[in-house]
Amino acid sequence: MNAPLKLYFSPGACSLASHIALLEAGLEFTTEKVDLAAKKTEAGTDFNTINPKGYVPALAIGDDILTEGTAVMQFIADKVPTKNLAPAAGSVERYRLQEWLGFINSEVHKPLGALFGKPSEEVRNSTVERVLKRVAYIDGKLAGRDFLLGDAFTVVDGYLFTVLGWTKFVGVDISAYPNVGAFLGRVAGRPAVQAALKAEGLLS
Ligand SMILES: N[C@@H](CCC(=O)N[C@@H](CS)C(=O)NCC(=O)O)C(=O)O
Incomplete structure (x- = not known):
């Protein structure tokens, strides 16, 4: 029997990407909301x-806990290989997925997330400049393709959708x-993405 899965999340936070992955995979799981300020x-x-690190996402796999979104998303994808949410382990395409996951994690997620902390104007301006440089790069890579890896949606697309969704708040x-x-519209139109947004109370 498969260990039960439970996603600890905060609405609209980076855990949304793991939530999308779980729904795209069609896995059975439960969720529990976390108040990140109170750590409750x-x-x-x-x-x-x-999660002693105090942040989401955290995925309970039975009695075990997996953290770091980039690992959580790949775990979910590998649970249901028929859904093609990640290229096969060991393939060059899989490393391409990891290249994107790492890029979005350190070059988009973290700097954009830091803007919620109300930095000084100087830090804010340089952070925005850096993020826009990354977005311009992504825009170039998305020319003529539907998703980051090509024609098919993979977990990293839900991640990019999640973090770029923060731009309007910051x-x-x-x-x-x-x-x-166009990419954001395409990802938003996916039923699993709509279901994740609804489940997190993000749709009016
Ligand atoms: N390295 C972690 C970072 C996760 C992260 O930044 N989580 C944020 C929400 S997007 C959080 O829970 N922040 C609360 C805190 O750090 O106290 C990952 O990539 O999964």
Whole structure:
């Protein structure tokens, strides 16, 4: 029997990417919301006892806990290989997926996330400049392709969708990047993505 899966998440946070992956994979799972400021889960558990790093996503796999979104998403994809949410382990394409996951993690997710912390104007301006450089790069890569790896959706697309969704909350204008805009619309239109947004209370 498969160990039960439970995703610890915070609405709209980077855990949304793992939530999308779980729904795209069609896996059975439960969720528990985390108050990141109080470090408490919805059931009142001290979240630091679940993930000592104190952040989401955290995926309970039975009694075990897997953290780091880039690992969580690949674990989910590998549970259901028939869904092709990640290229086969060992293939060059799989390393290409990991290349994108690492790029989005360190070059987009982290700098954009830091803007929620209200940095000084100087830090903000240099961070926005850096992020827009990365978005321009992504826009170029998305020319003539539907998703980051080509024609098929993979877990990294849900990740990019999630983190670029933050731009509107931190006042970063990405409207000058048409391929990115089309990509975000394409990903938003996927039933699993709509279901994840609804489950996190992000749709009115
Ligand atoms: N290295 C982690 C970072 C995860 C992360 O930044 N999580 C944020 C939400 S997007 C969080 O939970 N922040 C609360 C905190 O760090 O206290 C990953 O890539 O999964």
